[in-house]
Each structure stands twice: as C-alpha cells, then as structure tokens.
Amino acid sequence: xxxxxxxxxxxxxxxxxxxxxxxxxxxxxxxxxxxxxxxxxxxxxxxxxxxxxxxxxxxxxxxxxxxxxxxxxxxxxxxxxxxxxxxxxxxxxxxxxxxxxxxxxxxxxxxxxxxxxxxxxxxxxxxxxxxxxxxxxxxxxxxxxxxxxxxxxxxxxxxxxxxxxxxxxxxxxxxxxxxxxxxxxxxxxxxxxxxxxxxxxxxxxxxxxxxxxxxxxxxxxxxxxxxxxxxxxxxxxxxxxxxxxxxxxxxxxxxxxxxxxxxxxxxxxxxxxxxxxxxxxxxx
Numbered sequence: 453x454x455x456x457x458x459x460x461x462x463x464x465x466x467x468x469x470x471x472x473x474x475x476x477x478x479x480x481x482x483x484x485x486x487x488x489x490x491x492x493x494x495x496x497x498x499x500x501x502x503x504x505x506x507x508x509x510x511x512x513x514x515x516x517x518x519x520x521x522x523x524x525x526x527x528x529x530x531x532x533x534x535x536x537x538x539x540x541x542x543x544x545x546x547x548x549x550x551x552x553x554x555x556x557x558x559x560x561x562x563x564x565x566x567x568x569x570x571x572x573x574x575x576x577x578x579x580x581x582x583x584x585x586x587x588x589x590x591x592x593x594x595x596x597x598x599x600x601x602x603x604x605x606x607x608x609x610x611x612x613x614x615x616x617x618x619x620x621x622x623x624x625x626x627x628x629x630x631x632x633x634x635x636x637x638x639x640x641x642x643x644x645x646x647x648x649x650x651x652x653x654x655x656x657x658x659x660x661x662x663x664x665x666x667x668x669x670x671x672x673x674x675x676x677x678x679x680x681x682x683x684x685x686x687x688x689x690x691x692x693x694x695x696x697x698x699x700x701x702x703x704x705x706x707x708x709x710x711x712x713x714x715x716x717x718x719x720x721x722x723x724x725x726x727x728x729x730x731x732x733x734x735x736x
Contacts, residue, residue: 665712
C-alpha cells in the first residue's frame with residue numbers, strides 16, 4: 453500500500469514554487485502526490501516529474517471535464533471529439549509526468565445537468581468515447597480511474613455499481629474505476645459493500661472525510677473501510693483528497709464555503725497518521 457496526497461488542497465497547477473511543500477509532504481512520510489492536470493504541455497509535466505524524482509515522490513494524476521464544449525456524452529459528434537482530444541492530451545501529460553493512473557470524473561461534464569437521469573443513448577455514447585480514450589491510454593500505459601460522483605456534482609454515475617457495470621460494457625483494460633469515500637458516504641446505502649462488490653474494477657482510492665476535511669475526524673466508517681480494502685487484496689494508492697478555500701474556482705466547484713481544518717498541514721500530517729494507523733489495525 454502507498455499513501456498519497458492530492459495537491460488540490462493548494463493548487464490545480466503544481467510547479468517549482470511548491471517544492472518546499474512537496475519536500476515537507478515527503479518528510480511527513482508520503483510515498484507520492486497526486487498532480488492535477490488542467491493546463492500546460494507534456495514537456496511541462498516531464499519537468500515536474502523530474503522535480504518529483506529528485507525529491508523522491510512517486511505520483512498519480514487527476515483531472516476533470518469542466519467544459520460543456522467537451523462533453524463526452526453529448527449528442528453532438530464534434531463536442532464528443534473535443535472531449536476525446538482533451539483526454540488524449542491529459543493522458544499524454546500524465547505519461548510525461550511518470551504517472552501510471554489518471555483519475556477523476558472523466559466521463560461527463562462536472563456540474564452540468566440535463567434535468568433527468570442518464571439515458572441509454574448517453575451511456576451508449578459514453579461507451580464509444582471511453583473506448584477511444586482507452587485505446588490511447590493503452591498506448592501510453594496510463595490507466596484511467598473513472599469516478600462516481602454524488603448527485604449534486606454529476607448525474608451520469610453516482611454509484612459504484614452503475615459505474616462498474618459501465619466499465620464492464622466499455623471493455624477496455626485501461627478504463628477502470630476509482631473509489632472515493634466521500635462520494636460513497638453520500639450515495640451508497642452500504643459504502644463497504646459498494647467497494648467489495650466492485651473491487652474487480654477499482655484501481656485507485658481517494659481517502660476523503662465526509663466534510664472534505666482531515667481524514668479521521670468525521671463520520672466515515674474508517675475501521676470497516678480499511679479492513680475491507682486490505683482484505684480485498686488492494687495494495688496500491690490510498691490518496692488523501694481534501695479541499696479548502698484558497699482556490700476560488702475550485703472551492704466553488706466543490707461547494708466549499710468554510711474551513712474544514714485549522715491548517716493544510718493538519719490535513720496531510722494527521723491524515724497520514726490516520727491512514728498508517730488504520731491500515732496497521734486492519735491487518736492485526
């Protein structure tokens with residue numbers, strides 16, 4: 453098992469100026485960080501990867517589809533193509549960064565709603581889009597971890613069962629799923645069962661408290677969660693995802709209107725201890 457920290461708490465564009473923070477994250481004990489991909493070129497991410505190598509941090513990548521002009525399930529073919537092209541660019545950047553996984557709600561437009569639930573036609577278009585994306589991801593040896601979001605952030609996939617069924621239909625080895633404890637806590641009647649039933653497709657896990665604050669201080673059933681993950685044989689990333697108010701656009705997108713911790717340092721330092729201790733207890 454590896455413990456990661458998502459950089460969303462501070463930025464959507466990690467750069468050399470974040471080196472002191474990255475070094476403190478490393479000193480805390482983290483194995484790696486999760487790097488947002490929203491702008492730049494593959495060469496930019498190659499340089500960032502070199503910096504992370506010098507620090508001794510491994511990395512994963514995260515992104516989101518926020519522009520309706522790139523909607524992968526749109527009835528308009530040109531719009532879907534724009535979304536596929538965006539994903540190919542993000543995959544190229546992740547590959548240059550040295551990340552083998554790129555996760556997030558990369559199936560539909562974040563925060564865009566049709567006013568009804570997902571239709572069969574939208575899911576059919578999604579299968580076609582994701583197959584094209586998966587073929588490119590395979591060439592770059594990057595695995596996509598699609599994320600089921602709560603109903604207030606997207607409508608296409610809110611539960612792990614629906615997402616996993618869709619991944620089976622896509623039938624591409626580089627299109628898989630991510631499990632996020634925050635979203636599961638909202639949408640799943642049985643968050644633990646939602647994980648175990650769909651373990652076959654899960655390649656990445658976000659450790660996120662029910663209030664998006666410090667992991668371990670809220671009401672997520674952590675003991676049962678860590679136990680289920682460990683018993684399932686999962687031995688990859690447990691990455692903390694938390695949000696704050698420092699980035700106005702990101703705070704608005706994630707509906708963060710107050711501080712959830714006394715400091716960002718508390719999130720990653722106490723969060724790291726929480727994961728390390730929880731994992732140890734789960735193996736006792």
